[in-house]
Amino acid sequence: MNSLEQGQQALDALYPRRGAVYYPHFHLAPRAGWMNDPNGLIYFNGHYHAFYQHHPFSADWGPMHWGHAISDDMVHWRHQPIALAPDSEVDRDGCFSGSAVVDNGRLALIYTGHRWLAEVGDDSQICEVQCLATSEDGITFTKHGVILQPPEGIMHFRDPKVWYEAGSWWMVIGARDSQQRGQVLLYRGKSLTDWTLERVLAQAGQGEGYMWECPDFFALGQHHYLLCSPQGIAAQGDRFMNLFQSGVIAGHWSAGEAFTEQQAFSELDHGHDFYAPQSFVAADGRRILFAWMDMWESPMPSKQEGWCGCFTLPRELTEEEGQLRQRPVRELQTLRGGGRNWSAQLFTGEWLLQEAAAPAELSIDWDLSQGSAASFGLKIGNGLTLCYQVADRRLSLSRDYPSEKLTDSRQVKLGDASTMHWQIFIDRSSIEVFINDGEAVLSSRIYPVESDCQLKLFSQTGDVVINTLHYWSLRTAIE
Secondary structure (H helix, E strand, C coil): CCHHHHHHHHHHHHHHHCCCCCCCCCCCCCCCEEEEEEEEEEEECCEEEEEEEEECCCCCCCCEEEEEEEECCCCCEEECCCCECCCCHHHCCEEEEEEEEEECCEEEEEEEEEEECCCCCCCCCEEEEEEEEEECCCCCCEEEEEEECCCCCCCCEEEEEEEEECCEEEEEEEEECCCCCEEEEEEEEEECCEEEEEEEEEECCCCCCCEEEEEEEEEECCEEEEEEEEECCCCECCECCCCECCEEEEEECCCCCCCEEEEEEEECCCCCCCEEEEEEECCCCCEEEEEECCCCCCCCHHHHHCEECCECCCEEEEEECCEEEEEECHHHHHHEEEEEEECCEEEEEEEEEECCCCCEEEEEEEECCCCCCCEEEEEECCCEEEEEECCCCEEEEEEEEHHHCEEEEEEEECCCCCEEEEEEEEECCEEEEEECCCCEEEEEECCCCCCCCCEEEEEEEEEEEEEEEEEEEECCCEC
16 A cells, blocks of 8 residues: 555544534535645636645644645535655655646646655754646646755755746745745746746845745736745734734736835734635636635644644735735635625624524624724624724734633734724634725634534624624535
C-alpha cells in the first residue's frame, strides 16, 4: 500500500467516528482529520476545485497531504480522494501549500516539498523546494519532482502562487532572508519547469515580520494587490491582535518592473480566525477568496470530535474608491430556507430572534441618525457578543467560552455614517460578519452549546432603530 492509499484508508477509518456538535453546515471542512491552508483553488473542466492542507491520520497537524473537494457553485462541496501525499524524498515530511493552474488542458498543482533536516519541528534546519504534479481528470495526480530550488542563503521558501500574464508564467513565493526578514520573491517562467528569479517583490521593514507566508498577487481595479500572511508582527492597539496576521498591500506593477507600494500592509479580516487567504478567478471572471478560519496555537475544541479546521465562506473581491472590499458570493443565497422580515423597529433591552442561532444568515440595517443607545448589537447565548459602541464608532467581537479557554475580543473602528449594514453568517462553530458591503469583515470560530445558543439583539443605555431586518435559516451544503 502506498502513502496515498494509507492516508485515504486512515481518513475512511476516522470519518465514521467524527463528531458533529461543531461540524459546519455550510463551511468546507475535512471529512475527518486536520485541515489548514486553502491550496490550488481553481475552476477546471466545469467544476470548482478546492485543495487544502490535510492530515488524514488525526485531528492534529502532521505530515501534510492535499485534501480535495469539488463544487458546481463554490457553495455545495463534494469530497474527493486525497490528491497528494508525502511519498518522495523531496516532500517526505509534507506536501506544503501551493496553487493550481491549467496548462495545455491539464490541471497542474505547484506545491512546496518540505523536509526536516534534523528533529521534526526544528525550523532552523529544513529544506523547502517547489514541486509539480499534474492531472488529466482533476482527481488523480502524477508527481514530476522539483521544479525550483531556493536561492543561496534562503531556507524558508514556500507556498508558491502561480499565474499566467503578459506572455509568461509568474510565481510568488514566501521566504525569510538571512537577516530574518519576511519577503516575497517573484519568479518568471518560460514553462512550469523553467523558472528565473525576477526580483524581491516586497519585503518586511523593521517589526513587519520574520516570515511572509502564503503570498498571492493579482490585478484588480486600478491596483495590483499583494496578499501575504506575516509571522512576527507585534500588536498595535486594535491592530494585529492575532498571533499571526493576514493582510494586503496595494500598489502598481507591470511585467518586468518593480512593485510600487501605494497603501501599506493592512489586515484583511479583523476577527480571531483568518489565515492563509488565497484567491482565484471564477468561471465568470470574478476574483474570489477563501481563507483558513482558524489560528495557529489557539484552542481548537473540534479536535475532540476527530476533526479540525474549516474554510471561510467564498468572498468576491472588488475595488471601490481605491479600496479592496470583500462580499459573500451571491451563490450563498441558494442556501436560504425559511425566513422572516421586519420593517422599521425601535427597541431597547433585548430582542429574542431565535432559540437556536445556527445555521442562519442575517441582514440588518441600523439607523445611526436616531436612537439614544450607547451601544447595541447581537448575542449568541452568553458566549458571543457583537457590539457597536456609538460614541467612538468601534465594533467589537467578543468570545467567552471559559471551558474551551477562549475569552478574548477583537475590534475595528468604522467610518462615520448615518446608517450601518451588517450581513452575518452563523454556522455551528463560526460567525462571519460583513460590515457596510465589505468595508470591514470579522471572522471567528465560536463554540456555543445547545443549552446556550439563543440569538438576540440588544441595546444598552437607550434605544436603537433598525430600518430593516432579514433572517434566513440556511440549508446544509457539505456532502
